[in-house]
Amino acid sequence: MLTVFFVMLLGVAIGIGVRRIPAVRHTGKWVSIVIYILLFLLGKEVGGDKQLLASLSTLGLQALLITGGAVAGSILFATFIFRFFFEKK
Template structure:
């Protein structure tokens, strides 16, 4: 865990140094474009590695139908609850009167 936190702070330090040392606008946009592409690529790589990790775990694969049903029930109730509270807020904000 210490190594993960160390890498987070190392990334913050590198990003701060790159941002403060490059002064010209053209270099900033080039660095920004490169950083955006690198971030997107790394996110895809992390998602791929997570998929490999989950796919190789027999316990998760065997419990996938149960997890899917639980996820469907939770998302359904979350959506219904959000709609109900949004409707109640709408009625409260309007004072219960239709215009």
């Protein structure tokens, strides 16, 4: 995981360094295409893993519960921050 973080930081540093080059400014379309390819390959790997597919219902329920908790917590915290800092009295 630490390797992924450092690779991402390296990408940010390189992006900051080359953003003034005109040819590099139009890479958004290519980045989207590469992300779609990576998502396709990830789906292919998940679809080919029998053990993962067998436990998908359990994993899906856990993911739903975690997502619901994260959304509810974010809404509650955002409401608190708004009322505490931005609401006019």
